[in-house]
Amino acid sequence: MKFIEFCTRRPVAISMLTFAVLLFGMVAQSRLEVTLLPDLSYPTLTIRTELPGAAPEEVETLLSKPLEEAVGVIRNVRQVRSTSLAERSDVTLEFNWGTQMDFAVLDVREKIDALDLPKEAGRPIVLRFDPTQDPIMRYALALKPTKDGAQRPADETALKHLRRVAEDVVQKPMEGVEGVAAVKISGGLEDEVQVLVDVGKLAQFNLTLEQVANRLSAENANISGGRVEQGAASYLVRTLNQFKSLDEMRDTILLTRSDRSVYLKDVAEVRAGFKEREAIIRIDGAEAVEISMYKEGDGNTVSVAERIRSRVEQLQKQLPPDIELRPLYDQSVFIKQAIDQVKSAGLEGGLLAILVLFLFLRNAWTTSIVAIAIPISVIATFNVMYASGMSLNIMSLGGIALAIGMLVDDAIVVLENIHRHHERGLELHEASVIGASEVAGAVTASTLTTVAVFFPMVFVQGIAGQLFSDQALVVSGALAFSLIVSLTLIPTMASRAARSKPVIPATPIVEGRGRIRTGVSKLRYGALEGFPALLLWPFVQVFRLLGLMLGLILRPIAAVWQHLFGWLEMRYVPVLQWSLQHRVVVLGVAGLLLALTLALLPRIGVELIPPFNQGEFRAEIQLPPGTPLDRTDAVLQGVNRSLDSVESIKPVIKAAYTVAGTGNRLDANPETGGENSGTVNIVLEPSAFSREGEVIDALSPRIAKVPGASFKYTRPTLFTLKTPLEVELAGYDLDALQRYSEALRNRMLASDRFTEVDTTLIPGHPEIQVLFDQERAANLGLDTAVLADRVSRAVRGNIATRYRIGDREIDVLVRGSEDSRTSLDAVRNLLVNPEAEQPVRLSSVAEVRLKSGPSEIRRVDQQRVIMVSANLAYGDLGDGVTELEHMIADLRLPETISADVAGQSEEMNVSFRSLQMALALAVFLVYLVMASQFESLVHPFVILFTIPLAAIGAILSLYITGSVINVVALIGMIVLAGIVVKNGIVLIDLANRLRHEGHDAHTAIIEAGRSRLRPILMTTLTTVLGLLPMAIGAGEGAEVRQPMAITVIGGLTVSTLLTLVVIPVMYTLMERGSAPENPENLA
Structure with missing residues (x-):
C-alpha cells in the first residue's frame, strides 16, 4: 500500500518516468529488424569442391566422404548431408540454432586445411548459405518495350549485349552490396x-x-x-x-x-x-537475362533487399538507353506486407478493445485511464525486444496483438475496485490507494499465471521452440509492463480525476522590496507551473472534443449495450443459484461437453506449419533425359501460351515467365546442365491470391498433354522446410535403393492421398x-x-587461356x-x-x-540415401504418415536397406511432444503461483478446472472453422492455460475475502459472481475483440497468425461462460461444510 500511496502523491515523477520509457521504446522500435518469422531454417554452411572429369561415384569417394568425416565432429553440427554430382561435391552442414557462424566457418576451414584431397581437385569453397535456397530477389535485364507496350524480341546480337551488360555493369556492384552472398546470371549469350x-x-x-x-x-x-x-x-x-x-x-x-x-x-x-547455354529465360515471350541475388545465411531479407533496390536505382542510370532492369521477384515485399497486416490487426484489435471499455464504462475519461495501459505497455515492450536482439516478425507482433486485449485486464480490475470504494463514500485519493492495494495481490497473481506458462519454453525443441520463443518474451514483457502501469499510473490518474487547482502557499506581504520579491515569486511559480499545462492544453482539448463526439455517436449503442448487460446481470444470479442447487447436473453437462469435444479430435487434421500463399508459384516441368534445351524452351512456351486461351484466369495473372534449363539454381548439376527441365513462373494480381488453385487447375491438364513430362508445383521458399512427407531409404547398393525407391514411388502414385511424388535418384543423363x-x-x-x-x-x-578485349577477358x-x-x-x-x-x-x-548412370549420389550422416518425397492431396499429415508406414512394411526391405519417415512429419512429432510437455509444465507452474497467492492447496484446483473448459472451446473453434492442429494452434492452447485462469482467480479471490468477512461459502460465491461479472466480461471481450482481426485471417501471412487467434478466442469465450457457473459449483463443493440449506435466501 505504501508504494501505491507514494505513486499517487508523486504524479510528476511517475509521468516523467513513463515518458522516458516511451521515448526509449520508440527509439528501440525504429531499430528493430523486420523479418517474416523467427529464423526457422537451421544455420548452414556448404562446402563446394570441384574435381574435373570425375563421375558422381568418384566424387563421392574422393571428395564427399573425406569431407563428411572431417567436418562431422565439429561442435553444434546436427546433420551432415552431401550431394555428389559429376565433377562437383556439395557437403552441407546444418548447425543447431544459436551457433556462432563466424566461429563455425573457422572450425570448418581448419578441418578442410588438414585434409589431403586429390591434387586435381579445386580448393574447397565454404559458402555461408544453402545453395538449395531460392534467391531473395530476381531481376530481368531486358530490352525496353516499344512505345505501344509490345515486348521487343532479342536477336543474337541483343542477347550477347544483354549478357555483357549484366556481367560488366550489374554483377560486380550487386556483389558488393552488404549481405549479398552470390549473384547468379542466367540466360543470354556468353x-x-x-x-x-x-x-x-x-x-x-x-x-x-x-x-x-x-x-x-x-x-x-x-x-x-x-x-x-x-x-x-x-x-x-x-x-x-x-x-x-x-x-x-x-x-x-x-x-x-x-x-x-x-x-x-x-x-x-x-x-x-x-558458350553452351545453360538456360533460356523468356518474359512475355521475349528472351532476357535473369539476375538472381542470394543473401548470406544469417542476413536479414528486408534489409538486404532494401540495399539491393537502392543499388538498382543507381544502376538504372548507367544502363544503355534501350535496356532496363525489371523486377521479377522480391521476397521482402511479401514479408513487409505480412508485417503490415499484423500491425493493422493489432491496431484494429486495440480500437475494438477500447470500444468495449467505453460501452461498459460510458465515460471517456475513465475509458482513457484504462486504455492508456495499451500503448504504454506495447511501446515499453519494444525495449525488451531490442535488448534481446529480437526482430519484428509475425510471431513477435502476433504476441503484441495477443497481449493487447489482456493489457487492460489488470487496469480494469484495479479501476473497478477503486470505483467500488469511491461509491461507498471514500474520498477519491483514498479510494485509489485502498482500491489498488486491495486487488494488487490478485492482479499480480493473475498476471504471473499468464507469464508462468512461457517459462517451460526452454524445454521446447524444434520449430515450435523457435516460433514460440519470441512470442513468449513479448507477451511476458507486455503483461509485466501492464501490471506496473496498473499499480502505478492507473491509481495516480484515478486519484487526479477531480483534482482541484494547486494552492500557492501564501507569503506575508512586506513593504517595498518584499512586495516586489513576492510578486516576482508568484509570477515565476505560476509560469513554471503553467508552462507544461499550456503545452498539454491543445491535446487535452482535442481529447475532450473527441471524447464528446465519441460519446454522442456511440450513445445509442451504449444505451442498448447497458440495457443488454443489465438484463444479463439480472438473469445471471438466478442461473447461478439454480446451478448451486443442481451441482451434479452442471458438472455432468460440463463433463459430457468435454467428452464430446475430445471425440472430435480425430476429425481435425494435423500439420507442422501452415503453407504461405505469396501470390506466386511455379510449375517445375521435367522432360525425358536427353531432351535438348531448345526443345524444353519450346515446350514451356507452348504451355505458357495455352493459358492465354483461358479467359477466366487472364485478369488473375499479373505476369508469367519461363526458365528453360538450370536458370538461377546454384545447386544445379554442372554435367547434365538440366537441359530437360524448366519452370513456368506465375505471378498473381494482389487481389487474386486466393485464386491460385483456379490457375493451377487450368495449367495442370495443359502440362499433362506434353509427352513424357512430369511436373510439380512449388512456391518460393521463405525458409528451409522439408516437404510434408519424406522417406529416407538408406543403404550402399544404388541399384537396390533405386529398385525399392521406384517400388515405393509407384505405390504412392497409385494412392489418391499423395500428390507430387518425387525421388532424388532421378534417371541419369x-x-x-x-x-x-x-x-x-x-x-x-x-x-x-x-x-x-x-x-x-x-x-x-x-x-587454355583468356583473350583480353579492352578490360574484358573471354575464355579460350x-x-x-x-x-x-x-x-x-x-x-x-x-x-x-x-x-x-x-x-x-x-x-x-x-x-x-x-x-x-546416376546423375547424383546423396548422403545423409555418412550413408547413401534416396529420398522419396510427396505432398498430401487431402487429409492430414498424421493419416498420411500412417498410410506411408503401411506401404513401407509391405515392401519387405532387406536388412541392408533401412527406411525412415522424415520430412515435416519428423519435425512435427518432435515439436508436438515438446509442446505437450510444455503444456503440462505450464499447468503445474500456474498451480504453484495460485497456491502461493491463496496460501491454499485446494482453491487452485478449483480454478484449474477452467483449463479443460477452455479446451472445449478451442477444439470446437478449430473444428467449426475447418482449421487443423499445427504448431501455431498448440501455442495458442498453451497461452490459453495462462489466460483462462485469470477469471477464476479474481472470482475466488473476492469470494475468499468475503468469507473472511464472515459470509458463508454460498453467499460469498454468489456475491463474488455478481460483483465480478462486469470485469470478467470486460476482460474477456477486450481479449476476444483484440484478437478478432487476426482470426478473420485477411491479408498476407494470415495462414500463420489465424490458428492461434481462433484457438484463443474459442477457448476463452467458452471458458468464460462456463467459468461463471462451473467454478462457483466447484468452489461450494470444496467448501461444502459451510453450505446453507437454502442458498436463495442468502443471495
Missing part, C-alpha cells in the same frame, strides 16, 4: 573463343591437345621483366605478348621443324562463338561410359589418368572438332596418343558404351 582442333591433322604432327593448350597459354602472356637502372632513371621491363586479335592467335606456332613451322591455323579452326583396359594401356605405355584427361579434352575441352576453349564428338563411333575413334609413331584409337584400350 562470349567464348573456340579453338576446334582436327585431331587427325594433329596426329600427323605428333601433337596432343594438351600441347596446343599449353602453347596458347604460353604465347598469350604479359610478363614483368624486372627493373633497369640508367643513371638517375629507373625503368620497368615488361614483355607484351598478349593476343591482340584472333588472327594473331591463329598464327601461333605450335611446332617448328627443319623444313617448316606448324601454325595453329593448320590444325584448328579459331572462331568467336558462344544418357552418357557414354569409357572403361579402360589397364593391361592393354600399360602395354602401350599409357596411363589411364592421362587417357581420361585426353578424352575429356577432346570431347568437353578445357580453358580448346577442344576437338565437332565431327570428333558427334556420335558414339566418333568417340571410339579418338586418337589417344597422337604423339606416338603409331597412334591408337580409344576403342583399342577401352570399352566405349552408351548407358545411363
Whole structure:
C-alpha cells in the first residue's frame, strides 16, 4: 500500500518516468529488424569442391566422404548431408540454432586445411548459405518495350549485349552490396573463343591437345621483366605478348621443324562463338537475362533487399538507353506486407478493445485511464525486444496483438475496485490507494499465471521452440509492463480525476522590496507551473472534443449495450443459484461437453506449419533425359501460351515467365546442365491470391498433354522446410535403393492421398561410359589418368587461356572438332596418343558404351540415401504418415536397406511432444503461483478446472472453422492455460475475502459472481475483440497468425461462460461444510 500511496502523491515523477520509457521504446522500435518469422531454417554452411572429369561415384569417394568425416565432429553440427554430382561435391552442414557462424566457418576451414584431397581437385569453397535456397530477389535485364507496350524480341546480337551488360555493369556492384552472398546470371549469350582442333591433322604432327593448350597459354602472356637502372632513371621491363586479335592467335606456332613451322591455323579452326547455354529465360515471350541475388545465411531479407533496390536505382542510370532492369521477384515485399497486416490487426484489435471499455464504462475519461495501459505497455515492450536482439516478425507482433486485449485486464480490475470504494463514500485519493492495494495481490497473481506458462519454453525443441520463443518474451514483457502501469499510473490518474487547482502557499506581504520579491515569486511559480499545462492544453482539448463526439455517436449503442448487460446481470444470479442447487447436473453437462469435444479430435487434421500463399508459384516441368534445351524452351512456351486461351484466369495473372534449363539454381548439376527441365513462373494480381488453385487447375491438364513430362508445383521458399512427407531409404547398393525407391514411388502414385511424388535418384543423363583396359594401356605405355584427361579434352575441352578485349577477358576453349564428338563411333575413334609413331584409337584400350548412370549420389550422416518425397492431396499429415508406414512394411526391405519417415512429419512429432510437455509444465507452474497467492492447496484446483473448459472451446473453434492442429494452434492452447485462469482467480479471490468477512461459502460465491461479472466480461471481450482481426485471417501471412487467434478466442469465450457457473459449483463443493440449506435466501 505504501508504494501505491507514494505513486499517487508523486504524479510528476511517475509521468516523467513513463515518458522516458516511451521515448526509449520508440527509439528501440525504429531499430528493430523486420523479418517474416523467427529464423526457422537451421544455420548452414556448404562446402563446394570441384574435381574435373570425375563421375558422381568418384566424387563421392574422393571428395564427399573425406569431407563428411572431417567436418562431422565439429561442435553444434546436427546433420551432415552431401550431394555428389559429376565433377562437383556439395557437403552441407546444418548447425543447431544459436551457433556462432563466424566461429563455425573457422572450425570448418581448419578441418578442410588438414585434409589431403586429390591434387586435381579445386580448393574447397565454404559458402555461408544453402545453395538449395531460392534467391531473395530476381531481376530481368531486358530490352525496353516499344512505345505501344509490345515486348521487343532479342536477336543474337541483343542477347550477347544483354549478357555483357549484366556481367560488366550489374554483377560486380550487386556483389558488393552488404549481405549479398552470390549473384547468379542466367540466360543470354556468353562470349567464348573456340579453338576446334582436327585431331587427325594433329596426329600427323605428333601433337596432343594438351600441347596446343599449353602453347596458347604460353604465347598469350604479359610478363614483368624486372627493373633497369640508367643513371638517375629507373625503368620497368615488361614483355607484351598478349593476343591482340584472333588472327594473331591463329598464327601461333605450335611446332617448328627443319623444313617448316606448324601454325595453329593448320590444325584448328579459331572462331568467336558462344558458350553452351545453360538456360533460356523468356518474359512475355521475349528472351532476357535473369539476375538472381542470394543473401548470406544469417542476413536479414528486408534489409538486404532494401540495399539491393537502392543499388538498382543507381544502376538504372548507367544502363544503355534501350535496356532496363525489371523486377521479377522480391521476397521482402511479401514479408513487409505480412508485417503490415499484423500491425493493422493489432491496431484494429486495440480500437475494438477500447470500444468495449467505453460501452461498459460510458465515460471517456475513465475509458482513457484504462486504455492508456495499451500503448504504454506495447511501446515499453519494444525495449525488451531490442535488448534481446529480437526482430519484428509475425510471431513477435502476433504476441503484441495477443497481449493487447489482456493489457487492460489488470487496469480494469484495479479501476473497478477503486470505483467500488469511491461509491461507498471514500474520498477519491483514498479510494485509489485502498482500491489498488486491495486487488494488487490478485492482479499480480493473475498476471504471473499468464507469464508462468512461457517459462517451460526452454524445454521446447524444434520449430515450435523457435516460433514460440519470441512470442513468449513479448507477451511476458507486455503483461509485466501492464501490471506496473496498473499499480502505478492507473491509481495516480484515478486519484487526479477531480483534482482541484494547486494552492500557492501564501507569503506575508512586506513593504517595498518584499512586495516586489513576492510578486516576482508568484509570477515565476505560476509560469513554471503553467508552462507544461499550456503545452498539454491543445491535446487535452482535442481529447475532450473527441471524447464528446465519441460519446454522442456511440450513445445509442451504449444505451442498448447497458440495457443488454443489465438484463444479463439480472438473469445471471438466478442461473447461478439454480446451478448451486443442481451441482451434479452442471458438472455432468460440463463433463459430457468435454467428452464430446475430445471425440472430435480425430476429425481435425494435423500439420507442422501452415503453407504461405505469396501470390506466386511455379510449375517445375521435367522432360525425358536427353531432351535438348531448345526443345524444353519450346515446350514451356507452348504451355505458357495455352493459358492465354483461358479467359477466366487472364485478369488473375499479373505476369508469367519461363526458365528453360538450370536458370538461377546454384545447386544445379554442372554435367547434365538440366537441359530437360524448366519452370513456368506465375505471378498473381494482389487481389487474386486466393485464386491460385483456379490457375493451377487450368495449367495442370495443359502440362499433362506434353509427352513424357512430369511436373510439380512449388512456391518460393521463405525458409528451409522439408516437404510434408519424406522417406529416407538408406543403404550402399544404388541399384537396390533405386529398385525399392521406384517400388515405393509407384505405390504412392497409385494412392489418391499423395500428390507430387518425387525421388532424388532421378534417371541419369544418357552418357557414354569409357572403361579402360589397364593391361592393354600399360602395354602401350599409357596411363589411364592421362587417357581420361585426353578424352575429356577432346570431347568437353578445357580453358587454355583468356583473350583480353579492352578490360574484358573471354575464355579460350580448346577442344576437338565437332565431327570428333558427334556420335558414339566418333568417340571410339579418338586418337589417344597422337604423339606416338603409331597412334591408337580409344576403342583399342577401352570399352566405349552408351548407358545411363546416376546423375547424383546423396548422403545423409555418412550413408547413401534416396529420398522419396510427396505432398498430401487431402487429409492430414498424421493419416498420411500412417498410410506411408503401411506401404513401407509391405515392401519387405532387406536388412541392408533401412527406411525412415522424415520430412515435416519428423519435425512435427518432435515439436508436438515438446509442446505437450510444455503444456503440462505450464499447468503445474500456474498451480504453484495460485497456491502461493491463496496460501491454499485446494482453491487452485478449483480454478484449474477452467483449463479443460477452455479446451472445449478451442477444439470446437478449430473444428467449426475447418482449421487443423499445427504448431501455431498448440501455442495458442498453451497461452490459453495462462489466460483462462485469470477469471477464476479474481472470482475466488473476492469470494475468499468475503468469507473472511464472515459470509458463508454460498453467499460469498454468489456475491463474488455478481460483483465480478462486469470485469470478467470486460476482460474477456477486450481479449476476444483484440484478437478478432487476426482470426478473420485477411491479408498476407494470415495462414500463420489465424490458428492461434481462433484457438484463443474459442477457448476463452467458452471458458468464460462456463467459468461463471462451473467454478462457483466447484468452489461450494470444496467448501461444502459451510453450505446453507437454502442458498436463495442468502443471495
